[in-house]
Amino acid sequence: MLIQIITGTTREGRFSERVAGWVFDHLDQRAGTDAEIVDLRDHPLPFFDAPPPAKAPREYATDEVARLGTTLDRADGYIVVTAEYNHGYPAVLKNAMDWTFVEWTRKPISFVGWGNVGGARAIEQLRLVAVEFEMAPLRHAVHILPDTMIAARQTAEQSVFAPLQPRLELLTEDLLWWATALRAGRSSRPS
Numbered sequence: 406m407l408i409q410i411i412t413g414t415t416r417e418g419r420f421s422e423r424v425a426g427w428v429f430d431h432l433d434q435r436a437g438t439d440a441e442i443v444d445l446r447d448h449p450l451p452f453f454d455a456p457p458p459a460k461a462p463r464e465y466a467t468d469e470v471a472r473l474g475t476t477l478d479r480a481d482g483y484i485v486v487t488a489e490y491n492h493g494y495p496a497v498l499k500n501a502m503d504w505t506f507v508e509w510t511r512k513p514i515s516f517v518g519w520g521n522v523g524g525a526r527a528i529e530q531l532r533l534v535a536v537e538f539e540m541a542p543l544r545h546a547v548h549i550l551p552d553t554m555i556a557a558r559q560t561a562e563q564s565v566f567a568p569l570q571p572r573l574e575l576l577t578e579d580l581l582w583w584a585t586a587l588r589a590g591r592s593s594r595p596s
């Protein structure tokens with residue numbers, strides 16, 4: 406079972422790196438679950454300007470797109486760690502998604518967000534995007550509020566996220582249930 410943690414932001418000094426590390430450490434401790442971070446900084450892509458990937462599955466325009474597509478293809482489920490930029494999702498995240506399509510299909514996706522309302526507005530919008538990708542966007546999310554963000558910027562200790570650990574555990578349990586169920590579904594009835 407492979408769960409990928411996708412960093413939704415790439416800017417210098419980003420908080421997403423910190424959150425991705427916390428989520429990765431949590432998943433990495435679980436027997437039977439492999440976790441890996443997909444850092445969008447490692448997948449620099451131009452603004453999308455190609456034929457719709459939904460209509461040309463896995464026909465990658467460039468080696469860079471192929472590298473992202475084949476990476477996403479390997480996962481059974483995703484945890485997107487995302488900021489909220491101007492009450493929406495970060496453009497770099499949506500751009501990466503737009504370069505791909507079938508790689509995400511019939512897989513579950515969960516969210517960890519941060520900001521003034523814990524990234525809730527970005528996460529709600531991303532759930533709608535996920536439906537278009539024929540994914541299963543899940544209910545349980547982790548919302549990191551400003552007090553925790555401020556505290557986390559003052560220490561490298563993961564314990565700063567301890568009050569949120571039960572929420573992350575709930576998210577993980579739910580994601581793994583769906584990842585198991587949908588993997589079985591994909592292999593018994595390939596689309």
Ligand SMILES: Cc1cc2nc3c(=O)[nH]c(=O)nc-3n(C[C@H](O)[C@H](O)[C@H](O)COP(=O)(O)O)c2cc1C
Pocket residue numbers: 414415416418419420421422488489490491492493519520521522523524
């Ligand atoms: C372009 C931009 C827009 C932002 N808009 C919001 C917003 O709408 N809501 C919010 O809670 N925080 C907003 N913030 C503050 C972010 O929550 C904060 O900068 C956070 O660290 C961003 O995540 P990142 O560091 O991974 O980029 C914004 C930040 C940036 C850079």
